[in-house]
Amino acid sequence: MSTWTPGSLAPRPEAAPLGRMLRAQTRAELTLTLRNSEQVLLTLVIPLGLLVVLTLVPFIAVTGRRADFFVPGILALAIMSSAFTGQAIATGFERQYGVLKRLGATPLPRWVLLLAKTLGVLAVELLQLVLICVVGLALGWHPHGTPTVVAFVVLGTAAFSGLGLLLGGTLSGLTTLAAANLVWFVLLLLGGVVFPLTEFGGAADLLRLLPTAALSNGLRQLLQHGVTSGRDLLALAVWAVVALTAAARAFRWE
Amino acid sequence: MNDTALEVVDLVKRYDTRTALDGLSFDVGRGTVCALLGPNGAGKTSTVEIAEGFRTADGGSVTVLGHRPQDPAVRPRVGVMPQSGGGYPGLKAAELLDLFAAFHAHPLDPSDLIERLGLGEVAGTPFRRLSGGQQQRLSLAMAVVGRPELVFLDEPTAGLDPQARRATWELIEALRHDGVTVLLTTHLMDEAEQLADDVVVIDHGRLVARGTVAALTHSDGEIRFRAAPGLALEIAGATVTETEGRYLVRGLAGPALLAAVTGWCATHGVMPQDLQTQRSLEDVFLDLTGRDLRS
Numbered sequence: 001m002s003t004w005t006p007g008s009l010a011p012r013p014e015a016a017p018l019g020r021m022l023r024a025q026t027r028a029e030l031t032l033t034l035r036n037s038e039q040v041l042l043t044l045v046i047p048l049g050l051l052v053v054l055t056l057v058p059f060i061a062v063t064g065r066r067a068d069f070f071v072p073g074i075l076a077l078a079i080m081s082s083a084f085t086g087q088a089i090a091t092g093f094e095r096q097y098g099v100l101k102r103l104g105a106t107p108l109p110r111w112v113l114l115l116a117k118t119l120g121v122l123a124v125e126l127l128q129l130v131l132i133c134v135v136g137l138a139l140g141w142h143p144h145g146t147p148t149v150v151a152f153v154v155l156g157t158a159a160f161s162g163l164g165l166l167l168g169g170t171l172s173g174l175t176t177l178a179a180a181n182l183v184w185f186v187l188l189l190l191g192g193v194v195f196p197l198t199e200f201g202g203a204a205d206l207l208r209l210l211p212t213a214a215l216s217n218g219l220r221q222l223l224q225h226g227v228t229s230g231r232d233l234l235a236l237a238v239w240a241v242v243a244l245t246a247a248a249r250a251f252r253w254e
Numbered sequence: 255m256n257d258t259a260l261e262v263v264d265l266v267k268r269y270d271t272r273t274a275l276d277g278l279s280f281d282v283g284r285g286t287v288c289a290l291l292g293p294n295g296a297g298k299t300s301t302v303e304i305a306e307g308f309r310t311a312d313g314g315s316v317t318v319l320g321h322r323p324q325d326p327a328v329r330p331r332v333g334v335m336p337q338s339g340g341g342y343p344g345l346k347a348a349e350l351l352d353l354f355a356a357f358h359a360h361p362l363d364p365s366d367l368i369e370r371l372g373l374g375e376v377a378g379t380p381f382r383r384l385s386g387g388q389q390q391r392l393s394l395a396m397a398v399v400g401r402p403e404l405v406f407l408d409e410p411t412a413g414l415d416p417q418a419r420r421a422t423w424e425l426i427e428a429l430r431h432d433g434v435t436v437l438l439t440t441h442l443m444d445e446a447e448q449l450a451d452d453v454v455v456i457d458h459g460r461l462v463a464r465g466t467v468a469a470l471t472h473s474d475g476e477i478r479f480r481a482a483p484g485l486a487l488e489i490a491g492a493t494v495t496e497t498e499g500r501y502l503v504r505g506l507a508g509p510a511l512l513a514a515v516t517g518w519c520a521t522h523g524v525m526p527q528d529l530q531t532q533r534s535l536e537d538v539f540l541d542l543t544g545r546d547l548r549s
Binding site for chain 1: 306307308326329330331332334336338339340341342343344345349352353354356357358359360362370396398400401402403424425428429431432433434
């Protein structure tokens with residue numbers, strides 16, 4: 001233990017430029033996600049594994065090329081996994097561990113923290129989308145590409161982030177963990193990711209209002225058939241507005 | 255520039271039916287170290303957390319460097335070390351301190367700070383794998399890395415081994431030397447005696463005593479010691495009381511009283527133990543807050 005040079009601790013307080021804070025916080029968010037094995041399992045391993053298995057093993061009947069059906073659903077699953085489930089769990093535990101509270105006592109503005117979280121999610125999504133597209137193409141995927149895909153990804157991310165922050169921002173870490181995984185699993189089954197919505201008969205129309213179904217169906221219409229589904233886009237927009245508003249109101253930092 | 259760094263006036267805080275703070279007032283001068291003492295549940299953490307902007311008061315006011323505690327202008331100027339937690343479990347010690355340094359325009363060198371606090375060997379260890387004492391020291395580093403004017407330390411040495419406590423004390427002394435204001439809460443009387451310019455004792459959410467350590471422990475004309483019970487100790491011009499071998503001699507102030515006591519002991523072949531010419535801060539504290547255990 002060494003002593004301190006006189007004057008070395010003299011006050012010189014000033015907040016860092018916002019750009020530096022944003023970069024540092026975004027890097028921290030991304031590091032935490034990629035270092036956490038559960039998060040990697042949830043956001044990368046499971047979606048890619050499901051894509052390979054569902055496409056190669058024909059135990060679920062679909063119309064058209066198998067990869068053309070499953071890649072859009074898996075893209076929706078990937079976005080749900082990182083923006084909703086991963087973010088909810090991380091946020092729930094950060095609150096429980098007092099991290100968010102402590103960040104609140106630093107010059108980091110809350111909007112910069114939330115922006116950094118969003119950028120962290122988008123960076124992980126980019127990695128997911130690239131890997132899923134590469135694996136999909138290797139499995140014989142023939143997409144129709146239009147720029148509208150970006151709108152679906154952005155609205156889907158906004159909707160799921162809102163829901164994730166609402167959950168993680170109000171419940172304890174462990175409750176969030178349980179709830180986020182349960183919701184993830186239910187939406188995986190009912191959200192048009194694994195099973196075509198038509199399998200659910202009369203309920204299909206209602207299920208399409210779920211954010212996962214709206215995202216998977218919208219992406220599928222677009223990438224498989226080149227059709228923009230306005231209804232799904234609208235459903236996602238409504239989810240995004242409602243969830244983000246609710247999250248902004250209910251979010252507790254402690 | 256105002257010479258008060260922190261001003262607490264008639265502060266009231268209630269949790270449901272319990273009143274945690276009941277009209278507490280005190281202030282902390284710029285560049286001084288103030289120790290907030292009190293039994294468990296006295297209201298120390300409530301006071302600190304209101305001043306940090308984490309909780310809101312139900313009455314009264316707190317002024318931090320001339321601002322309301324929630325004012326964003328205060329954030330860069332204040333460093334906060336909470337009682338526990340506050341680190342990303344998955345980030346390494348050095349990454350965590352680098353992150354907090356990045357929130358400030360002119361931070362201390364994080365790697366130098368880590369070395370000086372004896373954390374060099376665990377710089378690459380994730381926060382969750384650090385020992386409690388290492389987490390405490392890193393948390394202290396996170397509070398001071400931004401070169402703040404005012405630092406809140408909530409029980410900074412709780413659970414530390416003597417070496418780590420010494421390192422923490424050295425840092426606090428260096429902060430004071432460099433003009434940083436420090437408000438710390440502690441249960442350790444020797445910590446307050448060692449570090450604090452001013453001591454504020456609170457109990458049941460109210461101010462019980464405040465002043466310098468010297469003023470609070472000052473007890474001119476009192477000598478205490480331990481010896482075998484039942485000694486026929488008589489000192490001219492002084493009163494002697496004894497409780498189970500603990501002797502208290504009250505008389506004229508000054509060395510003459512000490513000479514009279516030790517002279518009597520020498521004559522009678524008695525070796526006085528723990529002879530004190532002033533009260534310890536712990537005596538003062540227990541006299542003020544009572545000896546009952548608090549939950």
